[in-house]
Amino acid sequence: MTTDAPESMGTLDRDKLFAARLQAARARPYLATALFALHTVESKRVPTMAVDRHWRCYVSPAFVDRTPVEELAGVWVHEASHLLRDHHGRGDRVARERGLTGVGDRLRMNIAADCEINDDVYGDGLVRPEGAVEPGRLRLGEGRLMEEYLKDISLGPLTLDLSWLDCGSGADGLEREWDLGADGEDGLSEQERDAVRFRVAEGIKAHPGRAPRGWRRWAEEAFHPPQPWRDLLGAALRSAVSGAGSGDDYTYGRPSRRSAGVPGAVLPSLRRRPPRVCVIIDTSGSVSDGELGSALLEVAALSRAVGGRRDLVTVLSCDAAAGMVRPLCRAEGIPLTGGGGTDLRAGFDRALRSRPRPDVVVALTDGQTPWPSAQPSCRTVIGLFPRPGVSRARRENNPEYVPTAPPAWARVVEIGSGSGPVM
Known part of the structure; x- marks a missing residue:
């Protein structure tokens, strides 16, 4: 790291660099906190x-010398965008999930991250820097995330002239030789970095009309981060099946120790058996095919919460009427029938009357249903497909119908795009 010095050949022209940062802040005032x-x-x-x-x-003096101030302003915004959108953290996660270990893979991540930023960042007072990578250059559509672009980007003719591209470890997570590291001077702590992101998101939310669509989406996620709903759903079920009363039963096979205090009588002992789970899948017309597919995947995954015992999991489909209660063999073999209105009360009634009786009921639904008036005599978990509040009532056949909120006696988990990356 260098200190300020008189301008000379090969020395960073800080006046020009900081003038460009000021111009960037004027063009994108909601990013000023991050830029500075x-x-x-x-x-x-x-x-x-x-x-x-x-x-x-990290700034190259030669690059600053040959680049106009207007373009440098765009580079400032570009580099700050990598950090605000957590491209380093997301790059690390993608590398672990997809087994990407090579330098070429990180270059692809850098290109994909640039596409996410550059598709709507320039214009309106901000000049596009020379050589900036945009999705159209790679024959890709706009408005996608880095993880989505990465699937369609390979090193070949379209990326041959991008081998020089290097936005640093802040763009893809791979440390460089020039990095000062966590112990170097003037780095921000994790709390300080989060504070910067929050301030920027706050500015975008206050004046959304100034920000492009990609930044508005990012700010919404920053204020309302998506839930890791698969983990939450599994945790909710595990909590339900491990609760008092779930799977408890009496048996005379092992007499109670209290029998010694009651001569001539044999008292049963309380034993713990594996809990049984019944999954109700909402198959009404307001639930999309994609959501039904997601529900099937979750049904298969829920069996893990009961020790992988699929024989302990049953499934029934329900719209306004309940279907048959079927044992879980495999997710793709579950018949889902319905397509009409919604009344999960019929599903709860059928589930609780099935034999053997379930210890836990899981309902996967969009929530556009009346609920049982009384708490079922077993634990209940609701996986709720999200619906925009404005349109939920209009999706039912009855335009005046307003769905009630899930009951307080159920554990509710929001199911949605939260399984995806944080921008």
Whole structure:
């Protein structure tokens, strides 16, 4: 890291660089907090400008010399965008999930991250820098996330002239030789980084009309991060099946120790048996095919919460009427019938009358249903497909119908896009 020095050949022109940052802040005022949170580090080892995950911005003096201020302003916004959208953290997660270990894979991530940023960041007072990678250049559509672009990007003719691209570890998670690391000077702590993101998201939410669609989407996620609903649903079920009364039964096979205190009588003992789960799948017309497919996947996964015993899981489909209670063999073999209105009360009634009786009922639904008036005599978990509040009532056949909120006696988990990346 260098300190301010008189301008000379090969020395970073900080006046020009900071003038460009000021211009970037004027063009994108909602990003000003992030732009001024970046600490500048002069480096002749970076091709242009690059960032690390600790909010240091490494700058090539030669790049600043040959680049107009208007384009430098766009580069400032671009590099800050990598950090705000957590491309380093998301790159690490994608690398683990998809087994991406090579330098070429990280280059693909960098290109994909650039596509996510550059599809709507320029214009309206911000000049597109020379060589900026946009989705159209790779024959890809706009408005997608880095993880989605990555699936369609391979190193070949379309990316041959992008081998120089390097926005630093802040863009893909892979540390560079020039990185100062966690123990280096002037890096932001995790709490400080989160505070910067929150301030930027707050500014975008306050004046959404100024921000492009991608930034509005990011700010919404920053304020309302998606739930890891698969983990939550599994945790809710495990909590339900392990609760007092779930799977408890009496047996005379092992007499109670209290029998010794009652001469001439044999008292049964309380034993713990594996709990039984019945899954009600909402198959009404307001539930999409995609949601039904997701429900089937969750049914198969729920068996893990009861020790992988699929024989302990039963399934029934329900719209306004309940279908047959069927044992779980495999997810793709479950028949889902319905397509009419919604009344899950019929499903709860059928589930509770089935034999053997379930210890836990799981309902996977969009919530557009009346609920049982009384708490069922077993634990209940509701997996709720999200619906925009404005349109929920209009999706039913009756335009005046307003669905009631899930009952307080049920454990509710929001099911939705939360399984995906945080921008």
